[in-house]
Amino acid sequence: xxxxxxxxxxxxxxxxxxxxxxxxxxxxxxxxxxxxxxxxxxxxxxxxxxxxxxxxxxxxxxxxxxxxxxxxxxxxxxxxxxxxxxxxxxxxxxxxxxxxxxxxxxxxxxxxxxxxxxxxxxxxxxxxxxxxxxxxxxxxxxxxxxxx
Amino acid sequence: xxxxxxxxxxxxxxxxxxxxxxxxxxxxxxxxxxxxxxxxxxxxxxxxxxxxxxxxxxxxxxxxxxxxxxxxxxxxxxxxxxxxxxxxxxxxxxxxxxxxxxxxxxxxxxxxxxxxxxxxxxxxxxxxxxxxxxxxxxxxxxxxxxxxxxxxxxxxxxxxxxxxxxxxxxxxxxxxxxx
Numbered sequence: 001x002x003x004x005x006x007x008x009x010x011x012x013x014x015x016x017x018x019x020x021x022x023x024x025x026x027x028x029x030x031x032x033x034x035x036x037x038x039x040x041x042x043x044x045x046x047x048x049x050x051x052x053x054x055x056x057x058x059x060x061x062x063x064x065x066x067x068x069x070x071x072x073x074x075x076x077x078x079x080x081x082x083x084x085x086x087x088x089x090x091x092x093x094x095x096x097x098x099x100x101x102x103x104x105x106x107x108x109x110x111x112x113x114x115x116x117x118x119x120x121x122x123x124x125x126x127x128x129x130x131x132x133x134x135x136x137x138x139x140x141x142x143x144x145x146x147x148x
Numbered sequence: 149x150x151x152x153x154x155x156x157x158x159x160x161x162x163x164x165x166x167x168x169x170x171x172x173x174x175x176x177x178x179x180x181x182x183x184x185x186x187x188x189x190x191x192x193x194x195x196x197x198x199x200x201x202x203x204x205x206x207x208x209x210x211x212x213x214x215x216x217x218x219x220x221x222x223x224x225x226x227x228x229x230x231x232x233x234x235x236x237x238x239x240x241x242x243x244x245x246x247x248x249x250x251x252x253x254x255x256x257x258x259x260x261x262x263x264x265x266x267x268x269x270x271x272x273x274x275x276x277x278x279x280x281x282x283x284x285x286x287x288x289x290x291x292x293x294x295x296x297x298x299x300x301x302x303x304x305x306x307x308x309x310x311x312x313x314x315x316x317x318x319x320x321x322x323x324x325x326x327x
Contacts, residue, residue, distance in 0.1 A: 017164065017167065020166075020167040021166035021167045021169075021170050024167055024170035024171055024174060025170050027174055028170060028173055028174045028177065031174065031177050031178060032177055049270060049271040049274045049275075051188075051189055051274055051275070051277075051278040052278055052282060053189065053278055053281040053282045053285050054187045054188055054189055055187065055188070055189070055190050056185050056186065056187055057185070057186040057187070057188070060186065063186060068270075111190075113186060113188065114188075116270045117270065118269065118270055118271035118274075119269055119270070119271070120269070120270045121266060121267050121268065121269065121270070122264050122265070122266055122267070122268040122269070122270060122273050122324065123265075123266030123267065123324060125270060125273075126266070126323055126324060129193060129321075130196075130323075132193060133193050133194070133195065133196040134196055136195075137193075138192050138193040138194075138195070139190070139192055139193075140190075140191050140192070140193055141186070141188040141189065141190050141191070142188050142189040142191065142274060142277070143186060143187070143188040144187065144188050144189060144274060144278075145187070146187055
C-alpha cells in the first residue's frame, strides 16, 4: 500500500509565549500610570456633607477644586477655617480672584468644585463666592456625598 | 577515570505562569482603581452687582424668603417651619394651586431666596439647598409625567428644556448681613 507521508513544515507549531508576560506587564504599567489621579495633599480637613438631589460632574478635567475647612495642625489638632487652592492655603481671600481668573482663562468652561467641610461656617464660603463672582467663574458645584 | 555521564538539565525556570501572575495583577488594579466620580449640587452664581445699581425689583408675593439661623431653625416668609415641611411649602408656593394672594403668581415668576447667617454650619445650608432643589425635582418630574408620560430623567433634550421652562429653577443665595 502506498503510504503517503504528510508533508510537514519543518518549523515548530507552537506560538512562542515567552513575550506574553512582558506584554501583560506593559498593560499593567499603563493602567497603573494612567489611573493615578492627581491628588492634592489636603492641608485642611474636608468632611463632606450628604445630600439627595445631586448630579455627577461628567467632565472631570474641567473641574478645579477649592477646599474649605479647619486647618490641620501638627499633633492631630484642628485650627481655624482656611481656604486651600491646589497645594497651598490662601490666607489672603482677595488673592482667590486672580488665581481663579487665571484658571478660567486657561479653561473657559471651568467648573469650580467647592469641597467644604460640613462644620465650616457659611461666612467664609460667602467670601469665597464673592471672589468667584468677581473672577467671573459662575459655575460652581457644592461637593456632597450621596445620601444612600 | 570515571566520566560522569549525566544529562545536564537546563537551569530554566518555567515562565509560563508568569503571564497568569501578571494578568492577576492587571485585573486587581483594573478592579481596585476606581475613578471616583465627583457628585454635588450644581449652581450658577449671579454676576457681581455694582454698588451703585439697585437689585432688580421683585414683587413681594413672588419671593419665598427662607432664613436659616445658626441652629438650623427655618423661617419661611416670617413663619417658623420644621425642616420636614420645607419641601411641601416650597411646592405649594411655586404651584399656588388655589391662586392665593400671598403665593407666587406663576411657577415661572417664583423665586426662592435662601438667606443664612455667617455662623450657619455648611451642612445646614446644604440641607436647605437640597430641599429646594428636591422640590423642583418633584415638580419637574410631575410635569414630565403629565405632559409626556415618562419620568423627567428619561426625557429627550428638547422636552427637558420645555419642562425646565415650566418650572425654571430660580434660587437666590442671599448674602448674610455683615455684623
